[in-house]
Amino acid sequence: MTAALTANALTALRYAPYGTEDNVRSEGDAHGWALMGIAVDHTGSAFDVDADGYFSGPAEEIMAQSNAAAFAQAMADACGEEGGTWVRVGGRCLFDANSTTATDAVDGLMGALADYPLLDESDHSEREWNAMCEEIDSEMPGAYPDDVDASDVLRELACPELGRIGYDDVMDAVRTLGYAPCSDCSEWLSPTTGREGEPLCRGCAVEETRPSVRVMPTTLSESPRYELGSPLTAVLTPYLDGRAVELGCAYREDVRAIVRGSADGYRQTYGRAA
Incomplete structure (x- = not known):
């Protein structure tokens, strides 16, 4: 038996490398699915469940990572653990299109992304905060002042943007906290x-x-x-x-x-x- 593909799945694979469609069908056969779908976003492209594609910047990458994690959790909550009616292969989510539960879950998640770019805003905010703290760490010259860390500096920044926090931003924030570096050493x-x-x-x-x-x-x-x-x-x-x-x-x-x-x-x- 060779698994059939939904129209959306065929569209998502239209620019895939040669042999990808055969590999996808083989995956469906391995799970015993007669009809197989692929999670497709509003642009007609396969939803990136691994968040390891090309990104224009760290902000876009964090968004993709958050959505991928939220998607996997939502599918597990709705359909059970991966491997039953859904599976992640090659950065794509393949699912049993004859399973109403799996189909409804995928359609609901893709519909939510079409209306708003985040599946879990709380998770995204936490990831973005941690990423900005790491960015501040990389711009910090040496150790922080006593009782100060990257989170304290971040709170002092006005409208920080991930990927655009520079040395001057960090130093201005530290000065706002009441500290200044010695002009000749790191104290x-x-x-x-x-x-x-x-x-x-x-x-x-x-x-x-x-x-x-x-x-x-x-x-x-x-x-x-x-x-x-x-x-x-x-x-x-x-x-x-x-x-x-x-x-x-x-x-x-x-x-x-x-x-x-x-x-x-x-x-x-x-x-x-x-």
Whole structure:
């Protein structure tokens, strides 16, 4: 016995590779179906039950994955487990077209998709949220600030779109949460004001005070070179323990001004005493 195909099934296979129709009929024979259908969407194409086709972007892929999962669950709920009156083969849903239960289930699901692009909006929302969190993770430079994760960042984004969340979006959201990265390292700081500038952690602020020291050559074949001297820790400590604490972090502009204004820093900057 060779399984017959419904008109919709034949339409869905019209552009399939050579031999596909024979393979589909063989699948129907293996299940003992006299008449076999294929789940077809409103465009006349076979519904992608594996969600592994070509997608224009991650948003379309997530939608396909959600619909495929919802379709399989709905078929199992209506017709029983896969293998009885329906089966997924080669990305298509094949079903016993003489089974009223299977036919009604497929027609209902395809009709629902024709009216609205999602079979299970809750499942899709969860998948989309998780995918956007993964996208944020990939754009995050290093570790998150304490007590912050991708979900917190996502909540701060205005109208996020899957596949279009960039580094600047992530950093703006983190700043909205009250954090700013140190300008010289990956440490997160908590500025208490909206001041513009280059925030620095304590360690990088101290490093900023290292003077550039000219080292004279010891032989004729050498040229003068510059090395970083010892940091002016004593000069900067009052600022770090005072104003920087109030601001939530140090700022490069403040550090440079303090260094230039100190006796040691002035001498290193201008080459003479103030």
